[in-house]
Amino acid sequence: MTVAVVTGPSRGIGRATVLALAERGVTVVFWGRPSAALDETKKALEKLGAAFDGFECDFRDRSSVAAAAERTLAAHGPPDLVVNNAAVIHRAAVHEMKLEDWDEQIAVNLTGPFLVTAALLPAMLEAKRGRIVHVGSISSVVGTARSAAYNASKWGLVGFMKSLAEELVDTGVTTAALLPGSVDTEMLEGSGFAARMTAEEVAKSIVFLGLDAPAAHNGAVVEMFGT
Secondary structure (H helix, E strand, O other), X not given: OOEEEEEOOOOHHHHHHHHHHHHOOOEEEEEEOOOHHHHHHHHHHHHHOOOEEEEEOOOOOHHHHXXXXXXXXXXXXXXXXXXXXXXXXXXXXHHHOOHHHHHHHHHHHHHHHHHHHHHHHHHHHHHOOEEEEEEOOHHHOOOOOOOHHHHHHHHHHHHHHHHHHHHHXXXXXXXXXXXXXXXXXXXXXXXXXXXXXXXXXXXXXHHHHHHHOOHHHOOXXXXXXXX
């Protein structure tokens, strides 16, 4: 049985991804904070008759990530796929940005994927299998006014993935990053950009990288500009 860990499953790309994976018969283990939106994701999975599990996780807290990893490994063993999707954005000009807003974006969007990966990777390396997909953004390669912290976190995520890919050569574990453009989700609100793709389209690409793409995609950065 294929097992996938997905962070940030409450809405948007995260919800679309867990549903797309469930439709492929994957056992989905989602990590996130309790919310009404997360309850809606659970209901959607139940409607599909999917096999799923979930653990509370605060991606700003290393002990919380470690606890989620321990529970996941105890219940399901090493995951076949990890999708680092959880992210936040606070839009503000650099000289007006609150330090706590900068810190939260770096913590969730960049340090979070590091913590999740570091917690699960030893078991995946021991099993000599698995894939880690990082959900970046087209903001990983461009600059955007009023989004300096978000963009910096997403640029950093690509650098983290590239370095991780070098460490994973010949281990059986691979990693890649997907960089969606303007997605029709709540996070796009206030950006000034029109939606150019759906969360479901992004989820299909995540599933491809996570389940179907050749292992030679290790270290790949896939950009999605939309239509």
